[in-house]
Amino acid sequence: MMLAKRSPLQGGPLAYAVLGVATLLFVFPFYWTLVAASRTNSELSGATPAFTPGPNLFHNLGEALQQAAIGTALWNSLLVSGAVTAGVVLSSTLAGFAFAKLRFRGRGLLLAVTVGTMMIPPQLGVIPLFMVVVKMDLQNKLPAVILPSLVSAFGVFFMRQFLIQALPDELIEAGRVDGASALRIFWSIVLPVARPGMAVLGMLTFMATWNDFFWPVVALSSQNPTVQVALKSLGQGYVPDQSVVMAGTLLGTLPVLLVFALLGRQIVGGIMQGAVKG
Amino acid sequence: MAITSPPAPAAGRRPERPAPAGAARRSGPRTAGRLAPYGFVAPFFVLFAAFGLFPLVYTAYVSLHRVELQTSEQMDWLGLQNYTRLFEDPFFWNALGNTFTIGVLSTVPQLLMALGLAHLLNYRLRGRTFFRVAMLMPYATSVAAATLVFAQLFGRDYGLINWVLTSVGVGPVDWQADTWASQFGVSAIVTWRWTGYNALIYLAGMQAIPGELYESAAMDGASRWQQFRHVTIPGLRPTIVFTVVVSTIGATQLFGEPLLYEGNSGGGISHQYQTLGLYMYEQGWSFFHLGRAAAVAWVMFLLIVVLALLNAAIAARRNRTDR
Numbered sequence A: 001m002m003l004a005k006r007s008p009l010q011g012g013p014l015a016y017a018v019l020g021v022a023t024l025l026f027v028f029p030f031y032w033t034l035v036a037a038s039r040t041n042s043e044l045s046g047a048t049p050a051f052t053p054g055p056n057l058f059h060n061l062g063e064a065l066q067q068a069a070i071g072t073a074l075w076n077s078l079l080v081s082g083a084v085t086a087g088v089v090l091s092s093t094l095a096g097f098a099f100a101k102l103r104f105r106g107r108g109l110l111l112a113v114t115v116g117t118m119m120i121p122p123q124l125g126v127i128p129l130f131m132v133v134v135k136m137d138l139q140n141k142l143p144a145v146i147l148p149s150l151v152s153a154f155g156v157f158f159m160r161q162f163l164i165q166a167l168p169d170e171l172i173e174a175g176r177v178d179g180a181s182a183l184r185i186f187w188s189i190v191l192p193v194a195r196p197g198m199a200v201l202g203m204l205t206f207m208a209t210w211n212d213f214f215w216p217v218v219a220l221s222s223q224n225p226t227v228q229v230a231l232k233s234l235g236q237g238y239v240p241d242q243s244v245v246m247a248g249t250l251l252g253t254l255p256v257l258l259v260f261a262l263l264g265r266q267i268v269g270g271i272m273q274g275a276v277k278g
Numbered sequence B: 001m002a003i004t005s006p007p008a009p010a011a012g013r014r015p016e017r018p019a020p021a022g023a024a025r026r027s028g029p030r031t032a033g034r035l036a037p038y039g040f041v042a043p044f045f046v047l048f049a050a051f052g053l054f055p056l057v058y059t060a061y062v063s064l065h066r067v068e069l070q071t072s073e074q075m076d077w078l079g080l081q082n083y084t085r086l087f088e089d090p091f092f093w094n095a096l097g098n099t100f101t102i103g104v105l106s107t108v109p110q111l112l113m114a115l116g117l118a119h120l121l122n123y124r125l126r127g128r129t130f131f132r133v134a135m136l137m138p139y140a141t142s143v144a145a146a147t148l149v150f151a152q153l154f155g156r157d158y159g160l161i162n163w164v165l166t167s168v169g170v171g172p173v174d175w176q177a178d179t180w181a182s183q184f185g186v187s188a189i190v191t192w193r194w195t196g197y198n199a200l201i202y203l204a205g206m207q208a209i210p211g212e213l214y215e216s217a218a219m220d221g222a223s224r225w226q227q228f229r230h231v232t233i234p235g236l237r238p239t240i241v242f243t244v245v246v247s248t249i250g251a252t253q254l255f256g257e258p259l260l261y262e263g264n265s266g267g268g269i270s271h272q273y274q275t276l277g278l279y280m281y282e283q284g285w286s287f288f289h290l291g292r293a294a295a296v297a298w299v300m301f302l303l304i305v306v307l308a309l310l311n312a313a314i315a316a317r318r319n320r321t322d323r
Helices: A014-035 A057-065 A070-101 A107-117 A120-134 A145-148 A153-166 A169-177 A182-211 A214-219 A228-237 A242-277 B031-062 B079-088 B092-120 B130-139 B143-153 B162-167 B179-207 B211-219 B223-253 B256-262 B276-287 B288-322
Strands: none
Touching: A014 A057, A014 A242, A014 B092, A014 B130, A014 B143, A014 B179, A057 A070, A057 A120, A057 A242, A070 A107, A070 A153, A070 A182, A070 A228, A070 A242, A070 B031, A070 B143, A107 A120, A107 A153, A107 A242, A107 B031, A120 A214, A120 B031, A120 B130, A120 B162, A120 B276, A145 A214, A145 B031, A153 A182, A153 B031, A182 A242, A182 B031, A214 A228, A214 B276, A228 B256, A228 B288, A242 B130, A242 B143, B031 B143, B031 B288, B079 B130, B079 B288, B092 B130, B092 B179, B092 B223, B092 B276, B130 B223, B143 B162, B143 B179, B143 B256, B179 B256, B211 B223, B256 B276, B276 B288
16 A cells, blocks of 8 residues: 655654644644533633633533434434445445456446546535435435435545456456356455455545535435534524534544544555545 | 345356457357446446436526425426526625635645645654544544534634734634635635645655655755755646646535534625535525526536636646646
């Protein structure tokens, strides 16, 4: 993944200093969320802001769970992100394998269409999508946010790049000589080799889906929200209690941060891998 | 769901001929093997056509009709009227201008900082994995979470940033009501979330540049800065073009940050930071004019196409003059 290529330059103290300051800037808002979520609203609106965590964290978390149905929202987000991740990983591995290793008429054109449409923001189709959802009576229901996200052009491209390198042609040929069907080859040869790529794509997809905002806000109501939709309604009260808002934010961010703490290295590697073009 | 159905129903149990790369396509009865690839790509393309391509094209059709949110079944032909109404609306032009300024305010510093950070991360460093992971953490937050936190940091009366500014004697800034300050605030959220991500993409590009290039540049007496300018930047050009295009597209459809910055779809009291994405949402889901919202969507789409082509043209031109 990351080659152990020796970097051309040795970093000096200045490099550490700049990176250190940047790291502080990147991490501080997380720390501050924790601080604000563990204080009271009046402490937050004092003349001198608080800089260390206080004792009110659990009280505020409880309030947030009550006010914005964050419990339901967390469960909904888990369902949606899980289903979407499974769909994207499976459909991308299938198509990515075909694009990487199989020859068929129209392959170049189909691949060009796939890559080309990566540039089209899905937002722009939101209105017809909304009309379809209303017509299918799916408004405010989870399938409304699951169905449109089950496939991803980026995922197909990512798995293709991965499989071109990871899957030797000889393996597939050996399978064919042994008389395995296409499906069988996919199941017993491609899938095991594809697993590391699928894992990275799965993490990226899970995070992106968990954090998705525009379409869930349009398709779901605050009665049956995902976490992001719930956060929106939490922030829009007439006089929102800031410490409760921050507690909700913490709840919505924590699951992804946990994934990140465990798998940060792999996620970094995955993004860098997906970034190397052509 | 379509995904769970077997991908290649046509694939029989018959042995297939190995098809080494470059082999001539065989004609004959082995249709099973020849259809299998289509089976593999079918789940993707079926769903993609239904939920990706069809809505985009259908948006154009909707934009030519009067469609209201409450009665979205009923569509009355309007021709280009949605578009002409749009171009007569000062709030549309306001949103277009804001999208542009916020886009520049967020994209330019973001990419420049990412470039610098990537350069530093490319040094031999202790704890470089730690720096990389820390840098990517904002990417792991959502628009909603990041915006709520920053909205508080940027608070006028009790915000941390104004507290710092007041303590150093600069005085408080109204980060919500003032036009430039509020646009800066929204841009800061975008920049915070995406700088590390772009830095990693640049880093990946930098690692693909052969080390010998640096060595020979150093032997020719090039300083570090000259190496950066004449080895790193040219080597990164495709990656830079890629990030510029992607960030431009992202900036064009900015939505969550301005929506949650103060919590209304107007984008501030005097629409001072309402973007096109937010304007579209307001037309569709606050004013119930789905047809007009579709027109905004198509204007955004055309804008993105123009910007992407412009980027590509600039990149191609620079390539030619450099070589």
